[in-house]
Amino acid sequence: MHQHCQCGQRATLVDHVIAHKGDTNLFWDRSNWQPLCTRCHNKHKQRLERSQ
Template sequence: MAARFPFLCTCGNVVPAGERCACQIARARARKARHDARRPNARARGYNRRWEAARRDYLDAFPFCRRCGNPATIVDHITPHRGDDRLFWDRSNWQPLCAPCHNRHKQREEHQQ
């Protein structure tokens, strides 16, 4: 097994292997805050009472995560709808996921596209 060594951050701090420098954490937090400030809220993106009812019905019909088989808590859009109402309400574009699969695996896949 190869040893992992500390690295030198661009700010000049020595950072232990596997950790992030405080300046990197602060930059990521600021970037995420800028993104959130420009993003419409959930209701404006279509996640309203109608969606909550459809989501509940879908999870009743498909209660297990498509990836790992654990209980599903999220109805995910397979192809991101990006505001397209037709794609948003297309049930063939939905899949049941548990929160860990949605937040880890699915988001990573979307960011690689």
């Protein structure tokens, strides 16, 4: 089964809702995962980096 991004495109990546920062429990916590397409993932990450 294929997952889809919020934008409707087929998801190509799994993103961590909360950055795991090396925490293996958070990294593997499926409730912290969201499917994203590459375009949305990159846009999301760029927005986060600009806000820091």
